[in-house]
Amino acid sequence: MNYENILFEIKNGIAKLTLNRPDKLNSFTQAMHLEVRDALGQVERDKSVRVFVLTGAGRGFCAGQDLSDRAVEPGAQGVDLGESVEKFYAPLVLALRNLPMPVICAVNGVAAGAGANLALAADIVIAGKSASFVEVFCKLGLIPDTGGTWILPRLIGMARATGLAMLGEKLTADRAEQWGLIWKAVPDEVLMTEAMAMAGHFAAAPTKGLAFTKRALQASYGNSLPEQLKLEGEMMRELGHSHDYREGVAAFIAKRTPEFKGE
Known part of the structure; x- marks a missing residue:
């Protein structure tokens, strides 16, 4: 697929995807959804990839849905937003959450609506x-979707x-860090340096162990303590046999630096 709405590259074990509609604050259209889906499919299939980085071009990360892509006027026939969630936003969030590697999101500028929740679906947000971060849905008579x-x-x-959901007030990066919504806030000029340094760390880390850690943490939401302990035992049994x-x-x-293969 030729990409017109995103930038995508895989290099040295790092897959980096940049939402690239800066004139529209990287808001999503159907075309951009399809491109992001295609890129994530490549990440899943490419066994050399050990970390995924998501960011946005220009002065904002993502303003959510491009409303002009599904415009509707008062009195006109409505659009099926449930279909939009089912076909695009839900699969997107699940794809990010299920990637068998760390997912880093570097948020530059505003992350609004679906853009905010897309960022927060990552494993680590800088x-x-x-x-x-702005949950703007309440100002449109909607609920916070995209998870x-x-x-x-x-x-x-x-x-x-x-x-956040009912008032739609803007939450600054510093406050988001204080609340535990994100990993940390950094000066704008070092954002991508920090994100790529972390990506480099993960690209040399034991990927399977990190993938299992991710799965175990997510499973803990629905498990009882005995169920979680059983899951931990099963995962440790498998990881104990890994390279x-x-x-x-x-x-x-030997007091040396390990050379992990990520297998």
């Missing part, structure tokens, strides 16, 4: 100091999630 109603309460608790575990132990004993 934001520039000028970035902000917002699931992600927000789990990250910051029900009270704060409800306030990276043997290499990690050998490197620790």
